[in-house]
Amino acid sequence: MNSNKLIQNYSDRVKSFQIQADRIRKLLIGFSIMRFVMFVLFIVSIVFLVRSFNLITLSFCMFSFTVFIFLIIQYIKKTNILKHYKNLIKINLNEIDVLNNNFSKFYHGEEYINREHGYSYDLDLFGEGSLYQYLNRTVTLVGRELLANRLEETKTSESIIKSKQEAISELGKKIDWRHNFLATGHSCPVTGKENKKIDFWIDKPVYFITKSIYKFLVLALPIVTVSLLILVMAGTVHYSIFTLFALIQLFIASIQLGRTNKEQQIVSEELRILKNYAKLIYLIENESFNSELLKKLQNDLQTKGINAKEAFRKLIRIIDAFDTRLNIFLGVILNATLMWDLYSVMRLEKWKIKYGSNVKLWIKIIAEFDVYCSFGNYEYNNPDFVYPEISEEIVVNAKDLGHPLIPANKRINNDFEINKLGQIDIVTGANMAGKSTFLRTVGINLLIALNGMPVCAKEYTFKIIDLFSGMRTADSLKENESYFYAELKRLKYIIEKLQNGNPTLLLLDEILKGTNSVDKAKGSWKFVEHLISLKATGIVATHDLTLCKIEKEFPENIANKCFEVDIDGQSISFDYKLKSGVTKNMNASILMKQMGLFKN
Numbered sequence: 001m002n003s004n005k006l007i008q009n010y011s012d013r014v015k016s017f018q019i020q021a022d023r024i025r026k027l028l029i030g031f032s033i034m035r036f037v038m039f040v041l042f043i044v045s046i047v048f049l050v051r052s053f054n055l056i057t058l059s060f061c062m063f064s065f066t067v068f069i070f071l072i073i074q075y076i077k078k079t080n081i082l083k084h085y086k087n088l089i090k091i092n093l094n095e096i097d098v099l100n101n102n103f104s105k106f107y108h109g110e111e112y113i114n115r116e117h118g119y120s121y122d123l124d125l126f127g128e129g130s131l132y133q134y135l136n137r138t139v140t141l142v143g144r145e146l147l148a149n150r151l152e153e154t155k156t157s158e159s160i161i162k163s164k165q166e167a168i169s170e171l172g173k174k175i176d177w178r179h180n181f182l183a184t185g186h187s188c189p190v191t192g193k194e195n196k197k198i199d200f201w202i203d204k205p206v207y208f209i210t211k212s213i214y215k216f217l218v219l220a221l222p223i224v225t226v227s228l229l230i231l232v233m234a235g236t237v238h239y240s241i242f243t244l245f246a247l248i249q250l251f252i253a254s255i256q257l258g259r260t261n262k263e264q265q266i267v268s269e270e271l272r273i274l275k276n277y278a279k280l281i282y283l284i285e286n287e288s289f290n291s292e293l294l295k296k297l298q299n300d301l302q303t304k305g306i307n308a309k310e311a312f313r314k315l316i317r318i319i320d321a322f323d324t325r326l327n328i329f330l331g332v333i334l335n336a337t338l339m340w341d342l343y344s345v346m347r348l349e350k351w352k353i354k355y356g357s358n359v360k361l362w363i364k365i366i367a368e369f370d371v372y373c374s375f376g377n378y379e380y381n382n383p384d385f386v387y388p389e390i391s392e393e394i395v396v397n398a399k400d401l402g403h404p405l406i407p408a409n410k411r412i413n414n415d416f417e418i419n420k421l422g423q424i425d426i427v428t429g430a431n432m433a434g435k436s437t438f439l440r441t442v443g444i445n446l447l448i449a450l451n452g453m454p455v456c457a458k459e460y461t462f463k464i465i466d467l468f469s470g471m472r473t474a475d476s477l478k479e480n481e482s483y484f485y486a487e488l489k490r491l492k493y494i495i496e497k498l499q500n501g502n503p504t505l506l507l508l509d510e511i512l513k514g515t516n517s518v519d520k521a522k523g524s525w526k527f528v529e530h531l532i533s534l535k536a537t538g539i540v541a542t543h544d545l546t547l548c549k550i551e552k553e554f555p556e557n558i559a560n561k562c563f564e565v566d567i568d569g570q571s572i573s574f575d576y577k578l579k580s581g582v583t584k585n586m587n588a589s590i591l592m593k594q595m596g597l598f599k600n
Contacts, residue, residue, distance in 0.1 A: 003099050003408065006381065010092040010099075013179075017092070021085040024078055031075045038068040053235050072327075080187070087183035098134075098381060101407045108133040112148040115472075122471035122507070123443045125151050131444055134405055137377050139185025140277075142363055143370025150371060154450050154466050158390050161464070164375075164452025165387050166291040171376030174287075178373045178380075181283055185370070188276035198273060198363070202356045206349040207259070208342060218346060221249055222338045229337065246336035253335040253342065260341040263348065274359070275319050278312030280366050285309040294372070297365050308362045311355040318347045375453050384408075385454035389461045394419050395505060395537055396446065399459040403441040404448065412576035413457070416442065421463075421503055422535040422557055424528065426548055428583040429563030434576040435541040436471065438563070439507045442539065443469060446505060465537075466502050468494060471509040487512065491527065498534040506531070506538030521546050532557045548582045 045061035094105055109132035115121045126132045132151060138144045171178060208214045225245045231237035253260070281301060285308065289295050301308040322344035325331040334340035379385070382404065391397075400413040412434070418425065429435045445455040449462050470490050491511070497504055511524045524547050528540060532554050540547075551558040562583040566573045 002384075006383075007096050007099050010096045013092045014089050014096075017085045017088045021082055021089065024082040024085065028075060028078055028082065031071050031078065035068060035071040035075065038064050038071060042068055049233070053233060058233055083187055084180075084183050087186040088179055090186070091179050091182050095377075095381065103134050104128070106133050106136045107138075107144065109136065109144070109148055112152075114152075117152060119443060119447075119467050119469040119507070120152055122469040122509075123440050123447070125447075129405070131405065131447075135374050135378050137182060137374040138370045139182055140280075140363075140367060140370050142367035143374075146367045147371045147374060150451055151447065154447070156450055156464060158464065161390060161450065161452050163291070163293040167293040167372055168375045168379050168452055168454075169387070170289065170291045170294065171372050172379035174376070175380060177283070177287055178376055181280060181369065181373055184279045184283060185276065187279075188273055198359065201274075202352065202359055206353060208346045209349040209353070214342060214346065217252065218339050218343050221245065221252075222343075225249060225337050249339050250332070250336050253339065256342060260345055263345045272319070274312070275316055277363060277366055278309075278316050280369070281308050281312050281362060284365070284369055294369075297368050300365055301362060303358050303361060306355065306358055308358070311351075311358070312362075315351055315355075318344065318351060322348070375451070379454055382454060382456070385456055386458060386460055387454045388449040388457075391461050391463050393463065394461050395421060395423070395463045395465060396442065397459075397461040398445070398455075398457045400457055401441060401445060401460070402456045403437060403444065404456040405444075406437075411456075414438065414441075414576075414578040416578060418505075418537060421537050422532075423537055423559065424506075424531060424557060425539045425559050425561050426528075426551070427539055427541045427561045427563070427578075428543065428545060428548060429541075430565040430574075430583060430585055431543075433563035433565050433574050433583075435563055436509055437576075438578065439469070439471060439509055439539055439541055443467060443505075443507050463503075466497075466504040467507075468497060468504050469507040469509075470494065470511070471507065484512075494536075495530065495534070498531070498536055504537065506536055506540075508538065509541045510543065511540065520544065525550060528558075529554075545582060 042061060042064040045057055045064055049057045049061055097103065097105065108128050108130060109126040110128070112126045112132070113121060120126060124130050126148070132148065135151075136144070136147060138147055225242065228237055228242040228245055232239045232242045284298055285301060287298075289298060324334065325340055325344070331340070385404070395418040397417040397419065399415050401416050402411040402413040427435050427438065441456075445457065445460070446462060446465075446467055449455050449460065450464065450467075470487070494504075494506060511527055512520045521544050524542065524544060528547065528550055548560045551560050560580070560582050562579055562581055563574070563576060564579060564583055565585045566575070
């Protein structure tokens with residue numbers, strides 16, 4: 001499936017969801033009209049009932065009120081369904097933008113930028129236009145953080161990678177399930193305080209459920225008040241007695257109004273996140289998965305005989321019931337007859353006592369599915385990418401390797417191989433010839449492969465290996481460090497890492513940029529010699545052609561590669577193709593002249 005077919009598929013889905021959304025809008029208009037009519041009929045029947053009590057009027061009063069409540073519930077349900085369809089439309093439109101090389105609408109992960117990390121800063125993993133932004137479809141904060149952690153971690157095993165490949169391949173094909181998962185998640189937007197809110201509520205001590213007086217009041221007063229209401233309607237008891245007990249309940253509700261309002265705020269803000277998680281868990285538990293990894297995650301939702309779906313279903317009912325107090329008319333009636341505020345808070349506390357300790361585990365499982373949905377979406381959008389094979393010996397062997405973030409119509413792919421540990425490729429080339437992009441291409445595809453995703457290549461074999469880069473060293477005013485000193489610190493870290501025996505693929509761009517050319521040439525040579533002695537593996541990009549002579553001294557370890565530039569008079573062009581050997585052409589002076597920096 002090429003890009004045009006994918007775009008057409010997403011467009012067809014948008015049209016289908018738009019038809020469904022329009023149908024729901026028409027239903028909502030009908031519900032609004034019917035709800036108004038039922039409310040008017042209920043008020044009229046109350047008036048007639050007060051004037052003259054009879055069973056027909058009472059029955060009509062109860063019927064109109066029941067239908068009114070039913071229509072409110074249906075209106076809320078249909079509104080949520082409409083919102084779901086709107087989210088689905090937005091999701092598919094966003095994917096069309098991605099296929100047109102615009103993924104700016106997704107969260108970029110700038111907060112995860114870390115200059116000290118082994119490779120993330122050099123490979124542009126986070127920030128605007130980053131790999132993170134390209135992959136990210138997470139709808140929960142825990143999922144967002146887990147995705148960042150996965151990209152920053154290379155420790156894994158063959159079995160883990162293969163299980164991830166199986167899971168990602170399966171979810172890539174489940175576009176309807178993935179999009180329903182995303183649309184459900186989008187109904188409750190991620191906030192920076194999400195985890196703290198949930199943890200705060202889970203850890204907050206219960207108050208009402210532990211006090212016998214409140215248990216008694218919630219049970220006894222509603223029974224007495226409702227019984228009196230029935231007797232009043234039957235004409236056997238004066239309405240003033242019913243009014244007295246109703247006022248007592250409203251008085252108790254007013255005394256606890258501050259506490260119940262705080263709990264309501266938690267329901268409206270914090271627990272709404274849990275309510276959304278409940279819907280996500282429902283989707284997870286009701287889907288059939290084939291991959292072992294996804295089935296295990298699904299089974300982990302059953303802890304100590306407690307079913308997450310059932311637990312959260314109860315929570316949804318409790319929250320929906322508590323939310324009815326937000327309607328002033330219903331809130332007064334329910335609190336006057338059923339002590340609704342106190343009853344609802346106690347139901348929440350009871351739920352928390354029974355299920356609260358499991359919530360954090362369930363949220364972690366949701367985060368896993370959140371991340372795998374992002375990976376599955378990446379697989380679906382890139383059907384020409386291949387799942388890599390794992391080797392014990394070959395470090396990297398790729399055919400038509402390209403950078404996944406460069407559009408296919410602009411991407412220049414290259415064959416590349418490092419067949420054994422201890423091999424270092426020295427890559428030379430003119431300015432803008434593609435050296436740095438190539439280093440990032442190698443690094444990002446290895447990282448993608450380690451996470452079980454398909455890579456941007458026609459064939460790809462790799463060894464499970466750590467990754468480290470030295471491409472963008474920066475000075476630090478805060479630490480009083482010069483650029484050169486900062487670079488030396490990073491190179492020292494590389495040596496220590498290699499001395500610890502960790503097989504690592506190194507990606508180094510222009511060693512010792514922060515010193516003069518003589519020191520740079522001498523220091524680079526010594527450093528590469530030291531890398532060879534430590535059996536280092538990787539790529540060293542440089543403008544220093546003298547460094548290429550080291551191949552003659554260490555032909556078993558060093559291979560010269562280059563990106564050549566074609567210079568025709570004052571005209572320059574690049575083919576961005578990796579070749580064997582040392583570059584013959586440099587272009588700095590021509591570029592400077594073309595930019596008007598000097599005349600001759």
